[in-house]
Amino acid sequence: MLARTVRRWLVPAVLVFAWLCAPGAAAGAEGVRQRSQIAEDLYDVDFVDADRGWAVGTFGAVYRTADGGRTWQAQPTPTAQHLYGVSFADAASGWAVGRSGEIVHTADGGLHWTEQRSHAHEHLFAVDFIDSREGWAVGDWGVVLHTADGGATWEDRSLPADQIVYAVDFLDHGRGWMVGEFGTILHTRDGGQSWVKQDAGTHKTFFGVAAVSAETAWAVGIDGLVVRTRDGGTSWDLQHGQREAASFEKGGFAGLLDSPGFYDVEIRGGKGYVVGDVGNVLVSEDGGETWTGSLLPAPWRLSWIRGLSVLPSGRGMLVGASGLTFSVDGKQMRFSQLPR
Numbered sequence: 441m442l443a444r445t446v447r448r449w450l451v452p453a454v455l456v457f458a459w460l461c462a463p464g465a466a467a468g469a470e471g472v473r474q475r476s477q478i479a480e481d482l483y484d485v486d487f488v489d490a491d492r493g494w495a496v497g498t499f500g501a502v503y504r505t506a507d508g509g510r511t512w513q514a515q516p517t518p519t520a521q522h523l524y525g526v527s528f529a530d531a532a533s534g535w536a537v538g539r540s541g542e543i544v545h546t547a548d549g550g551l552h553w554t555e556q557r558s559h560a561h562e563h564l565f566a567v568d569f570i571d572s573r574e575g576w577a578v579g580d581w582g583v584v585l586h587t588a589d590g591g592a593t594w595e596d597r598s599l600p601a602d603q604i605v606y607a608v609d610f611l612d613h614g615r616g617w618m619v620g621e622f623g624t625i626l627h628t629r630d631g632g633q634s635w636v637k638q639d640a641g642t643h644k645t646f647f648g649v650a651a652v653s654a655e656t657a658w659a660v661g662i663d664g665l666v667v668r669t670r671d672g673g674t675s676w677d678l679q680h681g682q683r684e685a686a687s688f689e690k691g692g693f694a695g696l697l698d699s700p701g702f703y704d705v706e707i708r709g710g711k712g713y714v715v716g717d718v719g720n721v722l723v724s725e726d727g728g729e730t731w732t733g734s735l736l737p738a739p740w741r742l743s744w745i746r747g748l749s750v751l752p753s754g755r756g757m758l759v760g761a762s763g764l765t766f767s768v769d770g771k772q773m774r775f776s777q778l779p780r
Contacts, residue, residue: 718742
């Protein structure tokens, strides 16, 4: 698992090291007065309405907002494991997953969190609950977990192949997608009883997936890759990046800066967002038909952005390195917490 973890985070670490060594790289941060209330790196966020949301991160961190992300309050959890994914079925019922098979659950909006036993020891990178009873968690070594009783019991539905699964998104109790390393895209129409492999024409790793209908979904990954299907996954169209040659192979660090990895994607309310390394955000204001790039302000431009949650209105909350949180509404950004 260590080799996989190193491989997953090597590129962001190298980029930060290169930036720190560059002359004058941090000069733009002078005079910044706003400090983050959140010290931990944040990996995922989930909102249930315009006001209430939760973000999770390193060392068991869970933060809750009740004012749309303007302020955040820490919530105690029974774990010190890094938490990589969070999903709330409603304002009361939520789950977070992380390292070494960790699953924690709240039934009261995060006032109290308890551990749930999954008997999995692999890292879990994502979780998606369809309602307060049925949910899925995915992660390292092809682990796939399913519950139909709110996590009281978790059933092992792991893949036969040894491949990391980074993201899962279900439309309803029947239809869903999973994505992962080596170009893996898997689709189910029968509630996960069977999974069909779909070909996006690449062996590059996918980190995020989002479906808006039975026919239309997006997947994002390394080297600025964004692909979309409009036929249920029979074919996938390239919208951003390249299917084959890696940017590092083509242009070294300059190529990596031009084509950063993307970690998450979501489209709602006619607006879409893709987030990733080097302060990059892709924004769509036409339901994912076209994408334009946006960057964080200069002092935080090399911060990575790991997770997002988008409301039906199209407004979204994005989270990332060193407690970074900010809201987006199309191309408009409002920062509530900035990295120190």
